[in-house]
Amino acid sequence: MTSLRDIRPSVLDLSPVVSGSDAAAALRNTLDLARHTEALGYHRYWLAEHHNMPGIASSATAVLIAHVADATSRIRVGSGGVMLPNHAPLVVAEQFGTLEALHPGRIDLGIGRAPGTDPRTARALRGSASMGVEDFPQQLRELLTYFEPDPARAVNAVTAEGNRPPVWLLGSSGYSAQLAGALGLPFSFAHHFAAENTLPAVRLYRESFRPSPVLAEPYVMLGAAVVCAETDERARWLAAPSGLTFLSLRKGRPIPLPTPEEAAEYPYTDVDRAFLEQRQASNVVGSPETVRKGLEELANDTGADELMVTTMVYDHEDRKRSYELVAELLN
DSSP states (O other): OOOGGGSEEEEEEOOBOBTTOOHHHHHHHHHHHHHHHHHHTOSEEEEOOOOSOTTBOOOSHHHHHHHHHHHOSSSEEEESOEEGGGSOHHHHHHHHHHHHHHSTTOEEEEEESSOSSOHHHHHHHHTTOOOOGGGHHHHHHHHHHTTSOOTTOSSOOTTTTTOOOOEEEEESSHHHHHHHHHHTOOEEEOTTTOGGGHHHHHHHHHHHOOOBTTBSSOOEEEEEEEEEOSSHHHHHHHHHHHHHHHHHHHTTOOOOBOOHHHHHHSOOOHHHHHHHHHHTTTOEEESHHHHHHHHHHHHHHHOOSEEEEEOOOSSHHHHHHHHHHHHHHHO
């Protein structure tokens, strides 16, 4: 049986914009949470790229990484992830080479192949670029080459050369799992929104893994949605707004993160409740004892090396308290 204390704890932050507040407050909360979780002993602090979502303020991911890294001193800071189809590989290389040069040994470059947004916004992000998710392997190869000097190359990312941060592949299916294994890269799986694919993807990654200059053995990190409070009832109350945001997104009406009272008063249909039950089945929500059991089960089922905890609750102090309780279980 895997001990939770053998697994590194990390943080995934989407800089939630809550009902009645704004993006500026969300970004200030991100800096505060980063300092707080660093003091609690968390290993990484990753920020996720999403666009055109009123409840998420982490869209300018590289910019926010720079601020978080500058506001902290030890914790690794990175992208969970940069959605490569939205960007020119040269730009990503320059940005993360610069970050690594400014904060050596503390930056992670997590790469995803989904756009992280709706099709219309994805087209706006790409402008005239014709690249899409089907071009991901080509984009990834181009990105990685910019970190190595090449006198014959006509275009170079000057800040990237010699400043390559650890590169991760992110995924919610078997595609990125197999690619990460073939390239010998660490793999981060989005268990928090694709739980049905977790075990097959992790298995495929390990089966596909080939040692590389950066990694001798497979390394798996799981993203897990966790809300921990003093009691199960309190934790479920705090977690309810996150469910309503997913439901609203599914209906094509994304919203800021609502209050627990707003979530409780929402007129859910039977179909809504069935969706939420299925959607939240993989979340780990409850008292410290309940969360401990849930995380132990996840760790034993997957053999994960690291857990990246994401906690989406309305009140910032409740979010900090949840990370405190989880740290007591994992540190």
